[in-house]
Amino acid sequence: MDFTYTETQDMIRDTLARFLSDTYDFDTRQKFINSDSGRDPAIWTALAQELGMLGAPFAEVHGGLGGGALENAIVMEELGKVIGIEPYLPTVVIAGGALKAVGGAQADAIIPEIIAGNVIVAFAYAEPQGRYDLANLRTTAKKDGAGYVLNGHKGVVYAAPWATHLLVTARTGGGTRDREGVSLFLIEANLPGIVRRDYPTVDGSRASEIYFENVAIPGDALLGGEGTGLPLVEQIVDEATVAVCAEATGVMQKLHEGTLEYTQQRKQFGVPIAKFQVLQHRMVDMFMEVEQARSMTIMGVLKLDLPANERMAAVSAAKAKVARGANFVGQNAIQTHGGIGITQELAIGHYFKRATMIESQFGSHDYHMDRYERLVLAD
Amino acid sequence: MDMEFSPEDLAFQQEVRDFIAENYPADLREKQDEGEEMSKEDFLVWHKILHKKGWIAPAWPVEYGGTGWTPTQRFIWSEETARADCIRLMPFGLAMVGPVIYTFGTPEQKAHFLPRILSGEDWWCQGYSEPGSGSDLASLRTTAVRDGDDYIVNGQKTWTTLAQHADWGFFLVRTDKDAKQQEGISFLLIDMKSPGITVRPIITLGGEHEVNEVWLEDVRVPVANRVYEENKGWTCAKFLLAHERTGIAGVAASKRGIEKVKAIARTEVDGNKPLLANAFFKRKVAELEVDLAALEFTELRSLAGPNAGRGPGPESSLLKIKGSEIQQRLTELSLEAVGHYGAPYFRGFGEGDNEHPIGPDYAHRAAPTYFNMRKTTIYGGSNEIQRNIIAKMVLGL
Numbered sequence: 096m097d098f099t100y101t102e103t104q105d106m107i108r109d110t111l112a113r114f115l116s117d118t119y120d121f122d123t124r125q126k127f128i129n130s131d132s133g134r135d136p137a138i139w140t141a142l143a144q145e146l147g148m149l150g151a152p153f154a155e156v157h158g159g160l161g162g163g164a165l166e167n168a169i170v171m172e173e174l175g176k177v178i179g180i181e182p183y184l185p186t187v188v189i190a191g192g193a194l195k196a197v198g199g200a201q202a203d204a205i206i207p208e209i210i211a212g213n214v215i216v217a218f219a220y221a222e223p224q225g226r227y228d229l230a231n232l233r234t235t236a237k238k239d240g241a242g243y244v245l246n247g248h249k250g251v252v253y254a255a256p257w258a259t260h261l262l263v264t265a266r267t268g269g270g271t272r273d274r275e276g277v278s279l280f281l282i283e284a285n286l287p288g289i290v291r292r293d294y295p296t297v298d299g300s301r302a303s304e305i306y307f308e309n310v311a312i313p314g315d316a317l318l319g320g321e322g323t324g325l326p327l328v329e330q331i332v333d334e335a336t337v338a339v340c341a342e343a344t345g346v347m348q349k350l351h352e353g354t355l356e357y358t359q360q361r362k363q364f365g366v367p368i369a370k371f372q373v374l375q376h377r378m379v380d381m382f383m384e385v386e387q388a389r390s391m392t393i394m395g396v397l398k399l400d401l402p403a404n405e406r407m408a409a410v411s412a413a414k415a416k417v418a419r420g421a422n423f424v425g426q427n428a429i430q431t432h433g434g435i436g437i438t439q440e441l442a443i444g445h446y447f448k449r450a451t452m453i454e455s456q457f458g459s460h461d462y463h464m465d466r467y468e469r470l471v472l473a474d
Numbered sequence: 475m476d477m478e479f480s481p482e483d484l485a486f487q488q489e490v491r492d493f494i495a496e497n498y499p500a501d502l503r504e505k506q507d508e509g510e511e512m513s514k515e516d517f518l519v520w521h522k523i524l525h526k527k528g529w530i531a532p533a534w535p536v537e538y539g540g541t542g543w544t545p546t547q548r549f550i551w552s553e554e555t556a557r558a559d560c561i562r563l564m565p566f567g568l569a570m571v572g573p574v575i576y577t578f579g580t581p582e583q584k585a586h587f588l589p590r591i592l593s594g595e596d597w598w599c600q601g602y603s604e605p606g607s608g609s610d611l612a613s614l615r616t617t618a619v620r621d622g623d624d625y626i627v628n629g630q631k632t633w634t635t636l637a638q639h640a641d642w643g644f645f646l647v648r649t650d651k652d653a654k655q656q657e658g659i660s661f662l663l664i665d666m667k668s669p670g671i672t673v674r675p676i677i678t679l680g681g682e683h684e685v686n687e688v689w690l691e692d693v694r695v696p697v698a699n700r701v702y703e704e705n706k707g708w709t710c711a712k713f714l715l716a717h718e719r720t721g722i723a724g725v726a727a728s729k730r731g732i733e734k735v736k737a738i739a740r741t742e743v744d745g746n747k748p749l750l751a752n753a754f755f756k757r758k759v760a761e762l763e764v765d766l767a768a769l770e771f772t773e774l775r776s777l778a779g780p781n782a783g784r785g786p787g788p789e790s791s792l793l794k795i796k797g798s799e800i801q802q803r804l805t806e807l808s809l810e811a812v813g814h815y816g817a818p819y820f821r822g823f824g825e826g827d828n829e830h831p832i833g834p835d836y837a838h839r840a841a842p843t844y845f846n847m848r849k850t851t852i853y854g855g856s857n858e859i860q861r862n863i864i865a866k867m868v869l870g871l
Contacts, residue, residue: 363610
């Protein structure tokens, strides 16, 4: 057993942390998230071309650093520490994960483009009626000659306004909630018939409602088998869920550190408020949640390669624990800051907002506890 | 002991229901349902209707414009207005400075200010907290120095709710630097249009402009606008803080909030069933209802029990703590209920923008409201301070 990081992994973390501390301070972030496009494209380019960071989980044969889920977790945790809105999750973790899983010509063509920073992918999976059920799909892809015709509505697609490509789940068969009949497609984002409504999200990113209106897509857009795509979708969403747990760990660590720092400066009744035992115990409880989030993230990473049921149980355990922890740490960071925590002026409130959205991303606490119970405690 | 309404109470309840049904403005209701931010005029339109009816200040003594209702009638009133989702009346005049003025003010102050509070002519704001004085309010540093018939006021206040609309503000200021902290404070009424006052917005997490910083630079305030004796302002402040806490349980509003959460959870689909049929979600709603019942009957005991009529005591801290926690859990449950559609940030309708917000109507304020309502365990004396009060005043620790 060994829980130490390799030299390469330490190098990835240190390089990225240094880069982000130079380029991603809170004021700079606020400036670009409030700009028209909502991002600074130069940061993505630098992550790709100066740091080679977008190659972290990819094989060397594709030009990557030869890593995997642990490297993704390292990157996501560092992005969490700066509440980064870079589309690493949908592009590298999710689309990259799908391409690695299917391999072949599609992987050979797209992965190098991801690594180079030329491709940004948004993951269009959620639908208004579907909540967190990945099979609850009304979007359809009908066979049409060598290709397909796509129709449907995808909701709250993070990073879609910036995307060159969309990774889309759709039905090639079966009824709305059937496990059979789900297919996964990687398509260009500007095909005729794709209509977007873009908007900001409460946690500082950008997203879109996407409507597919008789969109003709080529046959080679299909990733994996036609109608048998759900296990692949579940696998990449589990990988993404663990990556979000890693991001949460970074966010929670900063919420905790910010609270420690503030309570040592803020004086009331003649003393720093950190002297009050009720606040000390609260900050100890926050600390314990951060540590457990880190532990559960590592557990999730290490169990991603197990058979599907064991993998899903582990990921659900991690996400359920992290969701509760993010809720507790976020709320108590604000409470301990008092009024100033509720303003847009301090970074702490923005970390709280991201922590809140992470709680339900890829499934709420209840969703994951339910999945865990079904997998582990079934009669 | 009983909890039944008398025939007179039931008749009164019907009268209130009819009045609201006939008089509540339809366009205001529509704006509320759309979740739009309310303008000053929006807040005042219902106020003015109630003023005309003579129902604007049920809690005030009849001689100053109160309704003379029994505690039960006042309870019915707050229940019914919440049930009908009537817009909240601004508390700064009606519930805060009004009672201070009729309790401690001069005949001239009463004659001038009270009718204008009732009519809604003057919008009030509260100048209490300072950047360095939050929970430790008595450490406040804004000074007022006598200069003939005026005070000259200098300092900075913060968290001043809706000061951007205010005509008048009630301020705690230090008039004796050498006295013990709480003994050198005075209570001043300040015209917000006075030269030297600057109001600067503070934008909160949901994007709202609700609170402000107020800067006071050599602001001249007539001594005649001081309420009660010089250096005795803390007496007014304590009176007002206790007053502020009585309504803070928010039972009626939380009942309405639970109904809204249920309505969302009946509409939202989870698999092939409404979300409200999800056992985990349903249990959370049920737990909220149980906790709200406990809060309600604790409040009713304090309204109608043996200590009724003696004014709010330290037990009102219990109502504030439990009431604020319930309000927050409600917003948390709403956000959970709307699922993915908690994420889109709706900035309100711009000029000429009729495009519908993203997702269902009930979703687009869920996250901003959840963020915003974190304030309830902080304002009006944080819940930590309320627990200190209970420990000291109730438990004698």
